[in-house]
Amino acid sequence: MVVQGANRPGRWPGVAARIEAFFVHHREQLVWVHASMFLVFLAVIFLPLFLPEPAENSSIWNNFTRFANFAMWGLWFPLVFLSVIFSGRSWCGLLCPMGAASEWANRKGLQRAIPAWVRWEGTPLISFLIITILGQTVGVRDHPEAMAEVFGGTMLAAILLGFVYGRNKRAWCRHMCPIGLLLGVFSRIGMVQFAPKRPRPGGDRFTEKTVCPTMIDIPRKEESRHCIECFRCVQPQARGGLFLRLRKPGEEIENIQKHHANLWEVGFLFMGTGIALGGFLWLVLPQYQWLRQRVGEWFVDHEIYWIGDTGPWWLMSVHPERREVFNWLDFFTIVGFMLACMLAITVILSLTTAAASWLSMKLGSQRGFRQSFTELGYQYAPVAMISLVIGLGAALFDPLSLLHEAAPRMVKLALFLTSIAWSLWLSWRILGNQQITPVKRALPLIPGLLGSLAVGAAWWPGIFGL
Ligand code: SF4
Ligand code: SF4
Structure with a gap:
């Protein structure tokens, strides 16, 4: 070329x-x-x-x-x-x-x-x-x-x-x-x-x-x-090497069968979404506090008291000057809660992707189950991405409250709905590349949509509060 x-x-x-x-x-x-x-x-x-503790009323400007x-x-x-x-x-x-x-x-x-x-x-x-x-x-x-x-x-x-x-x-x-x-x-x-x-x-x-x-x-x-x-492999005058090409967003995933689809990546999309969700939900859900209480009582009932001790600073938050000191109970319940969320989301998205792959094969796709599963798993990329932005980068939205109290929530919701629509579109295109005709594509789209809605429902307390 x-x-x-x-x-x-x-x-x-x-x-x-x-x-x-x-x-x-x-x-x-x-x-x-x-x-x-x-x-x-x-x-x-x-x-x-090396700086003194910030005053309560200080801001990013001073x-x-x-x-x-x-x-x-x-x-x-x-x-x-x-x-x-x-x-x-x-x-x-x-x-x-x-x-x-x-x-x-x-x-x-x-x-x-x-x-x-x-x-x-x-x-x-x-x-x-x-x-x-x-x-x-x-x-x-x-x-x-x-x-x-x-x-x-x-x-x-x-x-x-x-x-x-x-x-x-x-x-x-x-x-x-x-x-x-x-x-x-x-x-x-x-x-x-x-x-x-x-x-x-x-x-x-x-x-x-x-x-x-x-x-x-x-x-x-x-x-x-x-x-x-x-840019080290780019030499504009040379016949070989690489060149920079601009494309429409999502193109590589729409045609993922030509771009080295990888099951580990799909696993990451599922697990990353779940762990981000867990990292956010333990802070806001009363059910987490209920769970922590029950686990703590179980340890006390069994006379295991070290669970109330504080652990090392490099493993958990130990900041008495800021009124935050975690003990082993906090550590284990946070880790357990996050891993449980990760497992739950991974199972849900795996099941919906498996259902979509199975339907795709029934409707005429010639791809094997593993291949179809891997390709369709990528449909969740936009939902996973927005989950990580909302979950781990929530501070980006805080200044929007200066415009209107509800603005951060509205922007997060708009982003999330956009990501669901985009995921659906990706699924539509991936199924098209699996030779599923437009008329038949609606059916295998449904499990993918259900998966996205399940992630959206799980984010609801994070976006709108309880
Ligand atoms: S493919 Fe080229 S541009 Fe990309 S990382 Fe390698 S050398 Fe750099
Ligand atoms: S973010 Fe990580 S992968 Fe990217 S350049 Fe930095 S160290 Fe390397």
């Missing part, structure tokens, strides 16, 4: 050519961007530890600790997250100080072969679950010490892993980063794609013999998930 300037497939080819030329031209300057972001990261994460908290949870998290729709993993390649530090450490480090436990597909999922649950038990959204622990610890892990494993690569970004997992999965619905000029058949695969820092076999690239948009 000849790709030169605006002569390229995709939407707005002239815009794509200009963006590509700009970043290729300034590729070498990215190091300064990364260094600046590293300093900003250190300031936001660690400076609040207190750095409050500003740092809002910058992380009100701006960085939800905006980076939503940015994948418009610019894919641009955060990773262009701005993230953690990935850059990991790669820098890799150049100076031991450069050992990446072991199988790091390359295992489940590793980033486990890393995501640990960080999300730990974030809740230490109170990462409320306490600067917890923010320093979670983000400082993640930075340290990224640097250490980079120092030990890989050869001029970003093993952390490809295999272990919990944020990279989120951004990678949702970059599939984004408008940016780096596509091979001379695609080779055989499907997406991992290789260490490549210029790509996340170990993508360039000519075989089919999926956006691992591409951090570093």
Whole structure:
């Protein structure tokens, strides 16, 4: 395929050519961007530890600790997250100080072969679950010490892993980063794609013999998930390598059968939705307090009193100065509640996806059950994404209350309804690619809709209160 300037497939080819030329031209300057972001990261994460406790009436405009908290949870998290729709993993390649530090450490480090436990597909999922649950038990959204622990610890892990494993690569970004997992999965619905000029058949695969820092076999690239948009494989004048292509949002998922559908990713969509829900609901549901009470009574009845003791600060919130001290009972009930929510949502979405796949096969799809299940599981990407934005980035919506008391709730509801409609559309298109005629598609759409509505119902207390 000849790709030169605006002569390229995709939407707005002239815009794509200009963006590509700009970043290729300034590729070498990215190091300064990364260094600046590293300093900003250190300031936001660690400076609040050395400042006095914020006064009750202080705000983000006159207190750095409050500003740092809002910058992380009100701006960085939800905006980076939503940015994948418009610019894919641009955060990773262009701005993230953690990935850059990991790669820098890799150049100076031991450069050992990446072991199988790091390359295992489940590793980033486990890393995501640990960080999300730990974030809740230490109170990462409320306490600067917890923010320093979670983000400082993640930075340290990224640097250490980079120092030990890989050869001029970003093993952390490809295999272990919990944020990279989120951004990678949702970059599939984004408008940016780096596509091979001379695609080779055989499907997406991992290789260490490549210029790509996340170990993508360039000519075989089919999926956006691992591409951090570093532009290193883009040479506008060359015949090979990748080129920047703009596309309509959701296109990759609509045609997921051509883009290396992956069951682990579907598992993440289900589990990530459930764990985000659990992390929000334990804070607002009276049933959680009831459950905690019953569990506590059971332990006391059995004369197990250590359950009331406070645990280590790095595992749970211990902040007497802010009137928040968790004990082991809090720790176990929060973790248990979050895992139970994750299990419940995973079971519900697995059943609805299985029903849709079964119906699709009955109505004429030639795909096997596993393949059909994996493809249809991606329909929940928009619902999962909005769940994570509402659940983990709720602070983004708080300032809207200055406009109107009900504005945050209304915006969250509008986002959620949009995500359900989008999920339905994706399901419609995926079923179309499974050769189900438009007339027959209504039936297998129903389980998918029920799954989205179940997630919506579970979010109801989070969006509208009880
Ligand atoms: S994968 Fe993680 S560490 Fe790597 S660049 Fe993206 S957010 Fe940063
Ligand atoms: S595919 Fe290209 S742009 Fe994407 S991460 Fe690899 S080298 Fe960078």
